[in-house]
Amino acid sequence: MSTNYWQEDLETMTREKLQELQLERLKKTITIAANAPFYKEVFHKPGITADAIRSVEDISKLPFTNKADMREHYPFGLVAGDVKNAVRLHSSSGTTGNPTVIVHSQHDLDSWANLVARCLYMVGLRNTDVFQNSSGYGMFTGGLGFQYGAERLGALTVPAAAGNSKRQIKFINDFKTTGLHAIPSYAIRLAEVFQEEGIDPTSTSLTTLIIGAEPHTDEQRKKIEKMLGVKAYNCFGMSEMNGPGVAFECLEQNGMHLWEDCYYVEIIDPDTLKPVPVGETGELVLTTLDRDMMPLIRYRTRDLTRILPGECPCGRTHIRIDRIKGRSDD
Template sequence: MIWNPNKECMSRDEMSALQGKRLHKIVEYVYHNVPFYRNKLQELDIRPDDIQTIEDIHKLPFTTKKDLRDNYPFGLQAAPQSEIIRVHASSGTTGNPTIVGYTRKDIGVWSECMARCLTAYGVTRNDIFSVAYGYGLFTGGLGAHYGVEHLGASVIPAGTGNTEKHLKLIRDLGITGIACTPSYALYLAETMEKLGIRKEDIKLRVGAFGAEPWTESMRKEIEERLGLKGYNIYGLSEVMGPSVSYECQMQHGSHINEDHFYPEIINPTTLEPLPAGQTGELVFTTLTKEGMPVLRYRTRDLCSLMPGTCDCGRTNVRMGRIEGRSDDMLIIRGINVFPSQVESVVLSMPEFAPRYMLIVDRVNNLDTLQVQVEIRQEYFTGVFDTPAAIDALEKKLAAKLKSVLSIAAKVQLKAPNTIERSQGKSAHVIDKRKL
């Protein structure tokens, strides 16, 4: 089933014409409402009228996460505050989070896109659908919630806590659909088995999984253990939130809601556009957003685009799985973690040398983060002659890391000069998750 065939099954010519018209409008809108964009366009000697077709997008400058951070909190907001009805925030590399404001129309577009996703997964108004993403500043919870309501299914705002109660509701209410991270789905399966609930006892049939990288083998495992069909959902708060793209029944790539979010693939080094099918950095331009539109926002996600009509009937372009990142951001338990955050904490404590290593792993379907640091020789004094004293030092660092990263990390103390001095940033990370 298709929620909005007019937009999801448009001919290429019609789609390009619509995108060109909307691009012109959004460029004109930010030119007049966001000094940051006006300055950038003026520097390049571009006027809104120079942008008439979607091909003209290549004339526009890129926007980065750094631009968002530099203009914290509302510098890139285009709509007046009186028009903003909701604000979300996502974590940044250091210090300030990224603040995203939404107008009433933005929330409407988001709900529409989310309804398209859910319909593609086979969800209808007869379903009882549980949202088990985090509710709060994170876009996952409320984004999915509004989509389910817009579609007309019954939404169960379960959130992420209290898994046992959630499972009771899944069984007793006959919940048929769920949106959560793939690792939470596996945790749910585990808890279910522990409680002696069999998959035959529950009615789950559709899962919308996203917000963290996952694999085909994880999909098979989740499907097998929960007895449902699992679909990918993709999104990012800087562009909107979940529902930027979604899988259909064919499960061959995720359809992008390209009438609202125009995708490009670029070479992350030369910034040149790459032809369809080649893997590069995914870039989005929001074509209809009012609160905080972005022009050519560099997602840092690496993937490829698949044009052409899908067997499901949709014509909107598909994106392949995220194959990696062009920066060093890690997604651990759905939370964005930058090695530079760890670095700033380590540097703030004189006990440790300015060297560290992040070791990310997945144990029993749960991501783990270990941070290795070296104790400085001059700080290794006689008080550290017992494991209790060393454990206390490790815990002190762990507590600081927790407050900065929002996830728990296990600290492992290393002897001086045992962590390899690295040149590049990524050398600080060992990711053992086989994704």
């Protein structure tokens, strides 16, 4: 087994085998989702069943799900499993109405933690590393998502939470932190506080930075890398799809691998709702393939991106998406 992969068989499987796995998981997902009040009604009208899905491309026969559906059927209208078997929920802030709520079983949380561990391993972190998470905890998924992923990896995990830059710096110096998760703007601010404290930010034990959750350019990434003396890797996630761990850059830093064993990916024209060719920008649509409490089918993320053509030198066969370019609802 190669030491470059967390799960080599899944990360490097042929496209044919990957599609076979997706079809198997998609049929199971549709069967589970049909137990949710929302999907039971949506599937009943056109007579949708798992038997109607003969190939992964047949997913186009299924209706889209969007944020308005989740808010209208708040809080548990899209829950397919028995809520008595749920162990955690996360939600959005809901500043403009009902929040979107995602309910997880233990299986869902285990799968999510494993995906985040896979991502962290992909960028070079190991169980010998010290991983500091400067993300907010609570309902926001960035805190617990990275926490449980880093623990699954076996790293010594520092749940520093957001803010308090002087304390963050003390933790980095005292605990010899090697991996850090921070939003891009805070990473820049942290480097500035290092300098204000008379500490060279490139002289620490930090080697790896995970950034995401807010728009940033490649020029900003390079600035952060230079300021902190690290390699910075872009990540993508959203609470409706668990949180962090949906897509992540590898060591190549050329697009984010989106884990197709757990998500089915579509890029559509937001006006016509038809698929766009590989390489063209469109709206990202995702279907969960390994969630049993609250699967989501053809969820319109409203995020604009594109699938990057060609194979990745890292050997992983899962598609790469470009950094998020904006929103289709702006």
